[in-house]
Amino acid sequence: MQHDHTNLRVPGPTPVPEAVARAGAQPMVNHRGPEFAELMGEVLEQLKPFFGSRSEPLLLTGSGTGAQEAAVVNVLSPGDTVLSVTAGVFGDRFAAIAEAFGANVVRLQGEWGKAISAQEVGEAIENAGDVKAVLLTHNETSTGVTNDIAAIAAVIRRLVPDAVVLVDGVSSIGALPFELDEWDVDVAITGSQKAWMSPPGLAMVAVSERGWAAHRQATMPRFYWDFTKAQKNGEKRTTPFTPAVGVIRALQEALRLMHEETPEGVFARHRRIGAQLRDGLKALNFELFSDQVAASNTVTAVRIPPGMEASALIKNLRKRGIVVASGQDWLKGSVFRIGHMGFVRPEDIDGVLQGLEASVAARRLEAVV
Numbered sequence: 001m002q003h004d005h006t007n008l009r010v011p012g013p014t015p016v017p018e019a020v021a022r023a024g025a026q027p028m029v030n031h032r033g034p035e036f037a038e039l040m041g042e043v044l045e046q047l048k049p050f051f052g053s054r055s056e057p058l059l060l061t062g063s064g065t066g067a068q069e070a071a072v073v074n075v076l077s078p079g080d081t082v083l084s085v086t087a088g089v090f091g092d093r094f095a096a097i098a099e100a101f102g103a104n105v106v107r108l109q110g111e112w113g114k115a116i117s118a119q120e121v122g123e124a125i126e127n128a129g130d131v132k133a134v135l136l137t138h139n140e141t142s143t144g145v146t147n148d149i150a151a152i153a154a155v156i157r158r159l160v161p162d163a164v165v166l167v168d169g170v171s172s173i174g175a176l177p178f179e180l181d182e183w184d185v186d187v188a189i190t191g192s193q194k195a196w197m198s199p200p201g202l203a204m205v206a207v208s209e210r211g212w213a214a215h216r217q218a219t220m221p222r223f224y225w226d227f228t229k230a231q232k233n234g235e236k237r238t239t240p241f242t243p244a245v246g247v248i249r250a251l252q253e254a255l256r257l258m259h260e261e262t263p264e265g266v267f268a269r270h271r272r273i274g275a276q277l278r279d280g281l282k283a284l285n286f287e288l289f290s291d292q293v294a295a296s297n298t299v300t301a302v303r304i305p306p307g308m309e310a311s312a313l314i315k316n317l318r319k320r321g322i323v324v325a326s327g328q329d330w331l332k333g334s335v336f337r338i339g340h341m342g343f344v345r346p347e348d349i350d351g352v353l354q355g356l357e358a359s360v361a362a363r364r365l366e367a368v369v
Helices: 018-024 034-051 064-075 089-100 118-128 149-159 209-217 227-235 245-261 263-283 310-319 346-368
Strands: 058-061 081-086 104-109 131-137 164-168 187-191 202-207 299-303 335-339
Touching: 018 245, 034 058, 034 202, 034 245, 058 064, 058 227, 064 089, 064 164, 064 187, 064 202, 064 209, 081 089, 081 118, 089 104, 089 131, 089 164, 104 118, 118 131, 118 149, 131 149, 149 164, 164 209, 202 209, 202 227, 202 245, 209 227, 245 263, 263 299, 263 346, 310 335, 310 346
Parallel strands: 081 104, 081 131, 131 164, 164 187
Antiparallel strands: 058 202, 187 202, 299 335
């Protein structure tokens, strides 16, 4: 498998292996026919180990934000008190969606760049009143921080055993270990364009028994995102609405490659790649934005060196065939972000580090001239 000339290192969409791209480009099939049913059945089964769940996940046609909305509207009712645990753009978005549908959202606002502790969550629950649900972000894509969902969920269960725990795993599941059953999480979401080496277009969702019980009581409006429709159709190996057939075919091939590597192998590779990048950045005297105790193995936020402009650095890297992402919200202009999830190998990271070294050297030369 060969990379394209461009070293795409944004946090999503991520690079797609050639075999996966070919699989997605196969001739179209009837999405109500036996070929699609076989395809969908295989994909649903192969997803389960990465969610750490015995239950079968749901396939939805949409983005990660669509998956966030689906998680919210399927298990909550207007007026429910929801604790939103956030320290970044995507945690904030999760909260904003819940508010848009009428939830009473209480925010635990953590410091961007640092993980939120289980103790902080426990204190927030005790002060929030009758908490019906908690919104968590496993891996905050805007800051490069991974939160300890196992520890946080344990505190939630101790204090509010019946609360529904919703986890945004869009940039973590498929690259980092996730255990929905063991951690007692109720809804976990992810998207095809992140760790799954596939094109954008699919949202994958796992739901616990507690989550399904909450779904049966929930009254937030939903139609396209309705879990009941998705589950009933999924049991028949079809979908309630037109699916992204090509993306599902691509995901089938990506999952074949991931299982060939083994889930444990995938997780170990991401750990190695994350350490390689962080060590290389430090050797080049770049300052990492996030607290390294909670550093993500899928995306790294890096501070812009003094005397350089973010746009100039990103543009210089692009000229060298390396595409990285800018900072988001108030971090725009002060950090850039490097994605290293899914189809990523050591040589890709070497290329980024070499490009950064050359870009800084070029900037220093310009300053002297």
